[in-house]
Amino acid sequence: MPSSSPKIADLVTSITADVRSIVADEIALAKAEMRPTVKRIGIGTGMFAAAGYFIISATIIAWFTIAAGFAWLFAATTPLSGWACAFLGAACAMVALIIIAVIFALVGKKSFSHLSGPTKTPDTVAQAIAAIKTGVEDGKQRVEAATTRHHTANPN
Numbered sequence: 001m002p003s004s005s006p007k008i009a010d011l012v013t014s015i016t017a018d019v020r021s022i023v024a025d026e027i028a029l030a031k032a033e034m035r036p037t038v039k040r041i042g043i044g045t046g047m048f049a050a051a052g053y054f055i056i057s058a059t060i061i062a063w064f065t066i067a068a069g070f071a072w073l074f075a076a077t078t079p080l081s082g083w084a085c086a087f088l089g090a091a092c093a094m095v096a097l098i099i100i101a102v103i104f105a106l107v108g109k110k111s112f113s114h115l116s117g118p119t120k121t122p123d124t125v126a127q128a129i130a131a132i133k134t135g136v137e138d139g140k141q142r143v144e145a146a147t148t149r150h151h152t153a154n155p156n
Helices: 003-075 080-113 119-154
Strands: none
Touching: 003 080
16 A cells, blocks of 8 residues: 555645646636726826926916016016016015915925834734744644654554
8 A cells, every 4th residue: 555645745736736727717817807997997096197397387487477577567667677687576476486486395394203113013923924834834733743643553
């Protein structure tokens, strides 16, 4: 009567091959399902980038208009030359932009100061690893016990 060890080895090999096949099939299915979504994400991202470009362009034109408005205001209310009024108008628009940028930077800095790392994830990962190790050790002990019982019951 042949030993059962090759049968157990064949079984483990078969299980390993099945698990690999299942994992490969699941990965292929996930890729097939995600391909249209990823394509849509790419198109949407491109559209948002184009919108961002045009809004930045419009903002630049708006600031030139604001600078021209300040220049017109200085020309109407002061005896300065046209170039001086244009310079002062541009300077006022620049100061306004700097003030707005500083406000956004301060709010952004405050937002970053409240960041923290994950707190629950390291614990759950450690628990999952411990459970896997326990399961593997338990499986090894069961296989050893089953093979020891089989060899003692059938010494051939």
